[in-house]
Amino acid sequence: MSGSARRxxxxxxxxxAVAVCxxxxVVVGSNILVQVPLNDWLTWGGLSYPVAFLVTDVLNRRFGPAAARRVAWFGFAAALAVSVWVxxxxxxxxxxxxxICAQLVDIHVFDRLRDLRWWRAPLASGVLGAILDTAVFxxxxxxxxxxxxxxxxxxxxGVKLAVNVSMLAPFRALMWNLARPANA
Incomplete structure (x- = not known):
C-alpha cells in the first residue's frame, strides 16, 4: 500500500501544538548552541539538532507525511521568527x-521506505536529511x-550521523508505546 493510500x-x-513546540x-536551541564551538571540529548544535529528525519521523509514522509536513512548516515559521531574536x-x-529542505527530504524518504523493516526508514531519511541540512547550513x-x-x-x-543511529532506539520505543491502545 502506498503512503498516500494509507489511513x-x-x-x-x-x-x-506539542509537536510544533x-x-x-530543538531548532531554536540548536541555533543558539551552533554558535558555541566545542573545538575546531564541532559546535554544541551538532549534538542537539538531530533530535528534529526523531520528532519528524515519529509524526510521519503515526500521523502520516501530510501531518509531518504541516508540523515542519509551522516549526519552520516559528523557529525562524524566534531564531532572528536569539x-x-x-x-x-x-x-x-x-x-525546511532537510525536513521535507526526511519526510519524503521516510514515507517511501516506511513499509520496510522498522529501522530502515528513520535511518535512511535521517542520514539523507543530515547530509543536506549540514551542507546547506x-x-x-x-x-x-x-x-x-x-x-x-x-x-x-559525523556527530549528526552518530546521533541519527542512536535515535533508532528512542524511535522504536516511541513506536511501541504509541502503538499500544490508550486504555492499556
Whole structure:
C-alpha cells in the first residue's frame, strides 16, 4: 500500500501544538548552541539538532507525511521568527533554509521506505536529511567568515550521523508505546 493510500490517525490540535513546540525547542536551541564551538571540529548544535529528525519521523509514522509536513512548516515559521531574536540573521537564515529542505527530504524518504523493516526508514531519511541540512547550513551560515566552517561541517555531520543511529532506539520505543491502545 502506498503512503498516500494509507489511513493515519488524525492529529488533534493539542498533539499538533506539542509537536510544533518540540520542533521549536530543538531548532531554536540548536541555533543558539551552533554558535558555541566545542573545538575546531564541532559546535554544541551538532549534538542537539538531530533530535528534529526523531520528532519528524515519529509524526510521519503515526500521523502520516501530510501531518509531518504541516508540523515542519509551522516549526519552520516559528523557529525562524524566534531564531532572528536569539541568533544572528545569517544563522537564522541558514538554519531556516537548511531545516525546511532537510525536513521535507526526511519526510519524503521516510514515507517511501516506511513499509520496510522498522529501522530502515528513520535511518535512511535521517542520514539523507543530515547530509543536506549540514551542507546547506554550514555553507550559508559560515562560508567566508574566517571560521573553520569546513571542519565544523565535517565534525557536525559525523556527530549528526552518530546521533541519527542512536535515535533508532528512542524511535522504536516511541513506536511501541504509541502503538499500544490508550486504555492499556
Amino acid at each position: 493515519y490517525e488524525p492529529m488533534r490540535p493539542a498533539q499538533f 518540540c520542533m521549536l525547542l 541568533a544572528s540573521p545569517r544563522i537564522a537564515l541558514a538554519s531556516g533554509l537548511a531545516y 554550514f555553507s550559508v551560515a559560515f562560508a567566508a567568515t574566517g571560521t573553520p566552517w569546513l571542519t565544523w561541517m565535517l565534525g557536525d555531520l
